[in-house]
Amino acid sequence: PTPDNEDTNNENIRCLTTLGHFGFECLPTQLVNKSIQKGFSFNILCVGETGIGKSTLINTLFNTNLKESKSSHFYSKVGLKVKTYELQERNIPLKLTVVKTVGYGDQISKEASYQPVVDYLDAQFEAYLQEELKIKRSLVDYHDSRIHVCLYFISPTGHSLKSLDLMTMKNIDRRVNIIPLIAKADSLSKSDLQRFKSSIMSELVSHGIQIYQFPMEEDEDAAQVNPSINGLLPFAVVGSMEEVKVGKRMVRGRHYPWGVLQVENENHCDFVKLRDLLLCTSMEDLKDQTHTQHYECYRSSRLQNLGFNDMGPNNQLVSFQEMYEAKRQEFQGQCQREEEGLKQTFMQRVKEKELTFKDAEKELQDKFEHLKRIQQEETLRLEDERRKLEEQIIDFYKMKTASETSQAQVCASVKKD
C-alpha cells in the first residue's frame, strides 16, 4: 500500500500484488480460527401450543432427530423442557440448546401460561448478571444460557391471533428476539395464508408488540435479502423428517393424497428462508441483540432497582466508587436512624411499664392501708370487749365473794341458835 502523503505521480513504479496474506489483513482469519476453536453456541426457545409442531420443526432445521415423547394436555402450569445438543457440521461445532414449552395454552388462566416463560427468560439474565458481578469471573467457559431467539408458533387458524399469543408476546418482547411462525402452514391455502400473515402483522403493530427485525445495512448479502424478508414475517413453516420421492430425487416433505409438500421448496413454504436466516445470516445478530439490547435492558433495570444510578442527585456523573460510598453512608445513616428509633421505643416502653408498676404499687399500698385500718378497728373492738369481759369477771368474783360471806354469816347465826 502507498501512504497518502507520498508522491504517487511516478507512473514508472512497478506494483506487485502480494502472494498470500500478511499484516493485519489476517485479523479476520485469527478471529475465525479462534471462534472455531471455541465453538459456537445458540439457544432457541420454542413457544407454542401442545402438538403444534415445535419438535418436528427443530429436527427439520438441524437435520437431526432430537426425539422426545409427546406432551400431555393436562398440566396445571406451563413447564420448560431444556435440552442441549452438541452438533457438528464439517469442522464447526455448535452447542445447541433448545427450550420448549410443555403444556402451553392448556391452562384456564392465561398468566399461568405465559408467566413461566417470562420467569425463565429473566432467570437466565439473572444467572449471567450474577456471573458478571463476581470478583472471580469465568465468563470465557461460562455456559451462557440466555435465549437468543424465541420461535413463537402461531396456530394456523386463518383468523387472527389468540389473546394468549398477544399477552405472551407483549410480555416477552423486551426480553427476547421474537420470530413469529405460522405453524403447520400446509393447512392453509395460499390466499388464506397471505391474508392471515397481514392480519397477524397489523395486530402485532396495533398492540405495540416488537418482533425481531432482520438487519439491513451491516452485511451486504443480508442488505439485499432482508427488506423483503421482513415483509415475509410471520414465516409460514412446515416441518417434516419424512423423505418423499419427487421425480428422481428424495426430498424432505409431507405426503398427501393429492401430492407432496416439499419442506425445502420456497414456493411451498418459508422454511428455507427461516433456516438461512437463523443459521447462515442472522445467528450472530440475534446473539448481539440479546446481549446489547435485551440483556442490557434487564441489567440496567435490575441495577436501578438495587439503587444504583449513573447520575448523582444533582444530575452529575458519579463513579461506581462514589456510588458505593454514598450507598454505604446512606445505609449507615439508615442503621443509625433505626437504632435511634429502637432506643426511643424501648425507653418509651420502659416508662410505660414503670407507670403501670407505680399504679399497681399504689393500688397495693391503698389496699394495705385499708386492711390495716380494718384490722386496727377490729383490735380496738376486741380490746373493748375484753375490757368489758374483765369487768364482768371482776363483778362476778365480787358477787361471788359477797355471796360466800353472807352464806357464812347465815351458817354462823344458825349454829349460834
Ligand code: GTP
Ligand atoms: P409437544 O412437545 O407434545 O407439545 O408437541 P410439539 O409441539 O413438539 O409437536 P410435534 O413436533 O411432536 O408434532 C405433533 C404432530 O404434528 C406430529 O404428528 C407431527 O407429525 C405433526 N406435524 C408437525 N409439523 C407439522 C406440519 O408442519 N404440518 C402438519 N400438517 N403436521 C405437522
